Amino acid sequence: MTRVVVDPDRDVLIAIDVQVDFCPGGALAVPEGDAVVPVINRLGAAFRHGILTQDWHPAGHRSFASSYPGRRPYDTIEVAYGPQVLWPDHCVQESAGAAVHPGLALPHAELVLRKGFRAEIDSYSAFFENDRRTPTGLAGYLRERGLTRVVLCGLALDYCVAYSAIDARRLGFETAVIEDACRAIDLAGSRARALDDMYASGVALARASVLSPAG
Ligand code: VGL
Numbered sequence: 569m570t571r572v573v574v575d576p577d578r579d580v581l582i583a584i585d586v587q588v589d590f591c592p593g594g595a596l597a598v599p600e601g602d603a604v605v606p607v608i609n610r611l612g613a614a615f616r617h618g619i620l621t622q623d624w625h626p627a628g629h630r631s632f633a634s635s636y637p638g639r640r641p642y643d644t645i646e647v648a649y650g651p652q653v654l655w656p657d658h659c660v661q662e663s664a665g666a667a668v669h670p671g672l673a674l675p676h677a678e679l680v681l682r683k684g685f686r687a688e689i690d691s692y693s694a695f696f697e698n699d700r701r702t703p704t705g706l707a708g709y710l711r712e713r714g715l716t717r718v719v720l721c722g723l724a725l726d727y728c729v730a731y732s733a734i735d736a737r738r739l740g741f742e743t744a745v746i747e748d749a750c751r752a753i754d755l756a757g758s759r760a761r762a763l764d765d766m767y768a769s770g771v772a773l774a775r776a777s778v779l780s781p782a783g
């Protein structure tokens with residue numbers, strides 16, 4: 569298999585939402601979510617630059633089913649920016665479930681980016697909120713620092729990872745997703761759809777074993 573050599577200067581590993589609430593026992597548990605932790609820890613060692621994201625919602629966030637009387641988690645509703653899946657309350661700011669998984673070891677991560685902090689709008693992508701227009705500032709950060717290749721991993725493959733990867737391509741970054749360092753929620757075929765959409769956007773889908781540290 570073709571090996572991909574990490575360029576320490578321009579590559580950045582972005583671990584998306586590896587948080588307690590997205591792991592087994594958490595409020596919005598992704599099946600096998602915690603299985604990504606050792607894979608990401610190993611990957612991290614191959615990168616000089618790392619970034620973590622945290623889903624970081626105020627209580628009463630509009631993506632929570634509990635904000636709508638009569639609605640249940642995993643219902644979909646129409647909001648101003650299109651369809652919105654309603655989720656169980658999760659990743660509430662400063663709650664234990666919002667913490668980064670305690671086993672994640674990326675000591676050299678340079679930025680922790682929080683998203684989804686506006687009550688009215690969800691933010692799956694690390695680059696734009698769900699209106700697809702309100703930036704988080706991450707693209708500017710990467711550009712100012714000369715980080716041109718984005719390697720994504722984490723949770724969930726079919727929501728925050730896929731949205732981030734597709735936006736990264738849209739913004740002109742070379743983008744790879746390490747599939748075995750991700751797990752999916754898989755709501756009504758969302759995993760297969762996300763893989764198709766990423767592929768169509770020019771996202772490279774790879775496995776952790778193809779990455780080699782530089783030199
Ligand atoms: C996510 C659903 C709701 C994710 C975040 O991190 O993929 N999914 N909030």
Ligand code: ZN
Nearest residue numbers: 623631659684
């Ligand atoms: Zn969320």
